[in-house]
Amino acid sequence: MIPALPYQNYFFWGLTMSFWMLCTASANKCAVRHEVADCSHMKLTQVPDDLPANITVLNLTHNQLRRLPPDNFTRYSQLIILDGGFNTISKLEPGLCQKLPLLKVLNLQHNELSQLSDKTFIFCINLTELHLMSNSIQKIQDNPLKNLKNLVKLDLAHNGLSSTKLGTELQLENLQELLLSNNKINSLRHEELDFLGNSSLKKLDLSSNQINEVSPGCFHTIGKLFGLFLNNIRLGSSLTEKICLELSNTSIQNLSLSNVQLFRTSNMTFSGLKQTNLTMLDLSHNSLNMIANDSFAWLPNLKYFNLEYNNIEHLYSRSFYGLFNVRHLNLKRSFTKQSTSFASLSKIDDFSFQWLKSLEYLNMEDNNFPGIKSNMFTGLISLKYLRLSNSFTSLRTLTNETFTSLAHSPLLLLNLTRNKISRIDSGAFSWLGHLEVLDLGINEIGQELTGQEWRGLTNIVEIYLSFNKYLQLTSNSFALVPSLQQLMLRRVACKNVDISPSPFRPLRNLTILDLSNNNIANINDEMLEGLDKLEILDLQHNNLARLWKHANPGGPVYFLKGLSQLHIINLESNGFDEIPEDVFKDLHKLKSIDLGLNNLNILSPSVFDNQISLRSLNLQKNLITSVEKDVFGAPFKNLTNLDMGFNPFDCTCESIAWFVNWINRTHTNISGLPDHYLCNTPPQYHGFPVTLFDISPCKDSAPFELLFMINTSFLLIFIFIVLLIHFEGWRISFYWNVSVHRILGFKEIDRQAEKYEYAAYVIHAQKDKDWVWQYFSPMEEKDQALKFCLEERDFEAGALELEAIVNSIKTSRKIIFVITQHLLKDPLCKRFKVQHAVQQAIEQNLNSIILIFLEEIPDYKLNHALCLRRGMFKSRCILNWPVQKERISAFHHKLLVALGSRNSVH
Numbered sequence: 001m002i003p004a005l006p007y008q009n010y011f012f013w014g015l016t017m018s019f020w021m022l023c024t025a026s027a028n029k030c031a032v033r034h035e036v037a038d039c040s041h042m043k044l045t046q047v048p049d050d051l052p053a054n055i056t057v058l059n060l061t062h063n064q065l066r067r068l069p070p071d072n073f074t075r076y077s078q079l080i081i082l083d084g085g086f087n088t089i090s091k092l093e094p095g096l097c098q099k100l101p102l103l104k105v106l107n108l109q110h111n112e113l114s115q116l117s118d119k120t121f122i123f124c125i126n127l128t129e130l131h132l133m134s135n136s137i138q139k140i141q142d143n144p145l146k147n148l149k150n151l152v153k154l155d156l157a158h159n160g161l162s163s164t165k166l167g168t169e170l171q172l173e174n175l176q177e178l179l180l181s182n183n184k185i186n187s188l189r190h191e192e193l194d195f196l197g198n199s200s201l202k203k204l205d206l207s208s209n210q211i212n213e214v215s216p217g218c219f220h221t222i223g224k225l226f227g228l229f230l231n232n233i234r235l236g237s238s239l240t241e242k243i244c245l246e247l248s249n250t251s252i253q254n255l256s257l258s259n260v261q262l263f264r265t266s267n268m269t270f271s272g273l274k275q276t277n278l279t280m281l282d283l284s285h286n287s288l289n290m291i292a293n294d295s296f297a298w299l300p301n302l303k304y305f306n307l308e309y310n311n312i313e314h315l316y317s318r319s320f321y322g323l324f325n326v327r328h329l330n331l332k333r334s335f336t337k338q339s340t341s342f343a344s345l346s347k348i349d350d351f352s353f354q355w356l357k358s359l360e361y362l363n364m365e366d367n368n369f370p371g372i373k374s375n376m377f378t379g380l381i382s383l384k385y386l387r388l389s390n391s392f393t394s395l396r397t398l399t400n401e402t403f404t405s406l407a408h409s410p411l412l413l414l415n416l417t418r419n420k421i422s423r424i425d426s427g428a429f430s431w432l433g434h435l436e437v438l439d440l441g442i443n444e445i446g447q448e449l450t451g452q453e454w455r456g457l458t459n460i461v462e463i464y465l466s467f468n469k470y471l472q473l474t475s476n477s478f479a480l481v482p483s484l485q486q487l488m489l490r491r492v493a494c495k496n497v498d499i500s501p502s503p504f505r506p507l508r509n510l511t512i513l514d515l516s517n518n519n520i521a522n523i524n525d526e527m528l529e530g531l532d533k534l535e536i537l538d539l540q541h542n543n544l545a546r547l548w549k550h551a552n553p554g555g556p557v558y559f560l561k562g563l564s565q566l567h568i569i570n571l572e573s574n575g576f577d578e579i580p581e582d583v584f585k586d587l588h589k590l591k592s593i594d595l596g597l598n599n600l601n602i603l604s605p606s607v608f609d610n611q612i613s614l615r616s617l618n619l620q621k622n623l624i625t626s627v628e629k630d631v632f633g634a635p636f637k638n639l640t641n642l643d644m645g646f647n648p649f650d651c652t653c654e655s656i657a658w659f660v661n662w663i664n665r666t667h668t669n670i671s672g673l674p675d676h677y678l679c680n681t682p683p684q685y686h687g688f689p690v691t692l693f694d695i696s697p698c699k700d701s702a703p704f705e706l707l708f709m710i711n712t713s714f715l716l717i718f719i720f721i722v723l724l725i726h727f728e729g730w731r732i733s734f735y736w737n738v739s740v741h742r743i744l745g746f747k748e749i750d751r752q753a754e755k756y757e758y759a760a761y762v763i764h765a766q767k768d769k770d771w772v773w774q775y776f777s778p779m780e781e782k783d784q785a786l787k788f789c790l791e792e793r794d795f796e797a798g799a800l801e802l803e804a805i806v807n808s809i810k811t812s813r814k815i816i817f818v819i820t821q822h823l824l825k826d827p828l829c830k831r832f833k834v835q836h837a838v839q840q841a842i843e844q845n846l847n848s849i850i851l852i853f854l855e856e857i858p859d860y861k862l863n864h865a866l867c868l869r870r871g872m873f874k875s876r877c878i879l880n881w882p883v884q885k886e887r888i889s890a891f892h893h894k895l896l897v898a899l900g901s902r903n904s905v906h
């Protein structure tokens with residue numbers, strides 16, 4: 001039943017929401033966590049006065065504060081960081097720092113400050129960062145920053161400053177970063193920078209100013225200048241050259257000249273940098289068209305060189321002369337894109353890179369070189385990483401000579417994606433014996449892989465071949481690269497994967513194999529045989545459905561058998577409608593199974609039983625109607641992600657009650673739960689979210705648990721009864737008989753004493769008659785009232801008539817059994833007398849029987865022979881004939897007592 005509950009829920013939810021909104025609107029609380037108070041975006045016009053006094057960070061950004069009155073901060077004397085950005089603060093009072101002696105970071109970006117007076121920061125000695133970006137400070141007079149002895153970072157970008165002059169005397173001796181970009185500075189003069197005479201600047205950012213004049217000695221007045229950023233300024237060649245000259249003999253290490261309209265470099269442009277230790281140079285985004293020979297001959301210490309996004313038409317053989325120490329060279333999109341009439345000419349002269357002896361990383365992506373000439377890379381004796389993605393226009397075939405120029409490079413990675421390569425000849429990579437990663441993805445390769453293509457790749461670890469035209473495999477395709485660990489063959493119209501021996505057979509070290517999107521329909525069970533290190537297998541978007549059908553000729557194909565290390569398997573979109581029960585049996589380590597977008601409906605109960613370490617299961621967009629415990633109990637145990645959306649769930653107790661119950665209790669991440677999990681049947685719930693299925697009516701028929709409980713209870717009770725009957729059955733039946741006779745109306749035959757003819761009837765074995773005679777007749781003689789019925793005497797000798805016995809027993813007040821081994825064996829006693837006596841006893845009550853043991857008889861023998869037990873009788877009715885003569889009188893006395901006792905159960 002889908003209950004009416006959801007609507008109530010929505011109602012309460014709505015109510016809660018509006019209440020919550022009301023509350024927050026009126027309270028308007030800053031969020032305080034771990035001594036950090038976030039009061040941003042709260043339309044505040046005043047500093048809140050109700051925050052914990054021990055906060056160390058106060059965020060007041062994006063409000064409507066006009067001032068920061070020092071008194072309002074008295075309370076927050078522990079503040080270390082005060083962020084007042086994005087307000088309309090136009091005035092700063094000296095008292096602020098006085099109230100905040102521990103303040104280290106003061107951020108007032110995006111405000112309306114225009115004036116900084118000498119007093120403004122007078123108490124801010126502990127400040128290390130001051131952010132005044134995007135205010136309207138146009139001029140700084142006198143020395144407002146003089147007391148900021150600990151300041152490390154000062155951001156004055158995006159103001160209206162027309163000069164770099166921030167003071168008239170030496171100050172800011174600990175400053176490391178001075179950011180002055182986006183101001184109106186148009187000249188660099190030494191008298192406007194000399195206040196930094198004691199500073200060591202790691203970064204001086206003057207980008208996006210309109211600098212057109214650099215006066216002599218300007219950089220030398222700065223104590224030490226390690227990094228200078230002059231991006232987005234129209235410097236051109238001449239000003240660039242001048243700046244470099246000014247930098248001569250400074251400690252400059254990083255120089256960024258990105259987008260400075262440097263269209264060409266000559267052998268003089270950077271000559272000024274000869275007397276420096278420049279390690280980083282950024283010349284990106286310059287439309288740089290021409291690099292004359294020896295342009296960088298002055299930069300023997302350069303390590304990082306960025307030339308990306310330029311327009312270089314031609315690289316001369318000495319363009320890079322002198323860059324002996326460059327490790328990292330970025331030539332991404334550095335060369336002209338338009339095909340000129342000289343397109344067929346090479347843009348890079350042979351031996352152009354021969355100077356770059358230390359180069360390890362070369363990026364030449366997104367260019368359009370015609371091809372690779374025989375000495376293009378010659379001399380790159382340290383090169384390890386070469387990125388040539390989308391670099392060539394006509395590198396159609398990789399021949400055994402294409403990479404000769406890399407023969408002496410210790411290349412580890414070669415990226416050749418997106419180059420329209422259509423063919424790899426045998427031995428194409430035979431020069432690259434160190435190569436570990438080869439990316440040939442997204443090309444147009446269409447050929448049979450004989451295996452010779454990889455000849456010489458003795459250290460290869462990863463080969464990417466995904467997204468090519470077609471690859472026909474042979475048994476030897478990978479025979480020469482047994483070191484391979486990752487092989488990507490996605491969407492390559494892979495042919496012949498079912499040959500024997502398998503193409504993958506030599507790849508004993510393979511951990512990742514991608515065969516997805518190949519429309520593969522035929523594979524055999526040896527394809528992956530022996531790949532016992534395989535961890536990730538991608539087989540999605542193929543056509544493997546037939547292989548797992550019962551009806552497949554020769555039975556299902558178990559192509560996953562033995563992959564004991566497999567962690568992740570993707571089998572999405574294969575048309576599967578059957579999964580053989582034991583297909584995942586060996587895969588104990590599986591963490592992720594993707595079976596989405598198939599046609600699965602009913603799964604056999606134990607199909608996932610061994611997947612106890614499963615973390616992620618995807619079965620979305622199948623035809624699953626029921627989610628039952630016997631299939632999903634095991635794999636759901638440790639799951640962190642489940643996707644079973646878009647299945648036609650059957651919302652009945654039998655099909656999804658367990659699932660819904662599990663959803664309600666699990667912490668597993670189930671995305672799209674409300675929208676993607678809908679009932680399909682029964683018709684009245686079509687389209688309802690599965691989560692709204694009410695499982696409470698299912699509980700009665702929660703059949704198995706209940707049945708189990710009932711069954712076990714029955715079993716336990718049964719066992720108890722059996723045991724009870726076994727050990728105490730005699731007692732039960734005995735008392736049962738007694739009760740039945742009572743209840744069914746046997747009158748208690750407690751007749752008057754005079755009704756009895758005898759005091760007792762003595763039952764004994766024939767062989768014990770002497771003892772009976774000897775013992776009982778003297779008793780009769782002593783006491784005339786005592787009269788026993790002794791068979792030997794009172795019946796005609798030998799003629800024991802049964803009827804007479806019955807009558808005699810009936811007319812006896814008590815029945816005495818003289819128990820000996822002989823009695824136990826006497827047939828008449830066993831069959832008739834005892835039974836009758838007991839019958840009589842039951843009618844008359846138990847005390848009417850007296851047992852006299854002439855010898856020791858174990859209880860079980862007694863029970864076995866006569867169906868009597870000692871426990872049936874009161875102890876005074878059980879007498880043992882003493883061995884010692886002197887005790888006979890005591891025995892005698894006891895017998896008299898027993899004879900005299902009333903016939904009563906109580």
Ligand SMILES: *[C@@H]1O[C@H](CO)[C@@H](O)[C@H](O)[C@H]1NC(C)=O
Pocket residue numbers: 052053054055
């Ligand atoms: C800061 O004050 C709040 C209450 O005002 C208190 O709960 C918290 O423990 C204090 N933190 C420290 C580090 O003293």
Ligand SMILES: *[C@@H]1O[C@H](CO)[C@@H](O)[C@H](O)[C@H]1NC(C)=O
Pocket residue numbers: 040059060061081083
């Ligand atoms: C203050 O809050 C803004 C916006 O929420 C955030 O961008 C900024 O980083 C915060 N400042 C500090 C110091 O945490």
Ligand SMILES: *[C@@H]1O[C@H](CO)[C@@H](O)[C@H](O)[C@H]1NC(C)=O
Pocket residue numbers: 046047048049069071072
């Ligand atoms: C902040 O200080 C101003 C004046 O200094 C005072 O009028 C105002 O009440 C204070 N606000 C708070 C929240 O303490």
Ligand SMILES: *[C@@H]1O[C@H](CO)[C@@H](O)[C@H](O)[C@H]1NC(C)=O
Pocket residue numbers: 100101102123125126
């Ligand atoms: C600077 O901070 C220290 C603690 O780090 C403090 O003792 C000192 O008083 C502060 N100085 C000023 C001028 O506020």
Ligand SMILES: *[C@@H]1O[C@H](CO)[C@@H](O)[C@H](O)[C@H]1NC(C)=O
Pocket residue numbers: 267268294
């Ligand atoms: C710079 O190149 C010119 C020719 O373009 C040459 O005459 C001059 O000697 C070169 N200067 C240096 C320092 O190499």
Ligand SMILES: *[C@@H]1O[C@H](CO)[C@@H](O)[C@H](O)[C@H]1NC(C)=O
Pocket residue numbers: 249250251275276277
């Ligand atoms: C460059 O570095 C060397 C050694 O590290 C040093 O001796 C020399 O003074 C530095 N030159 C400059 C201009 O700083």
Ligand SMILES: *[C@@H]1O[C@H](CO)[C@@H](O)[C@H](O)[C@H]1NC(C)=O
Pocket residue numbers: 400401427
């Ligand atoms: C390259 O292959 C051709 C045949 O295709 C062969 O004649 C030539 O010797 C090979 N060159 C090298 C360096 O192996």
Ligand SMILES: *[C@@H]1O[C@H](CO)[C@@H](O)[C@H](O)[C@H]1NC(C)=O
Pocket residue numbers: 365389415416417437439464
């Ligand atoms: C090769 O380069 C392409 C484009 O930059 C990149 O997407 C891909 O990840 C690279 N391949 C490798 C193996 O690094």
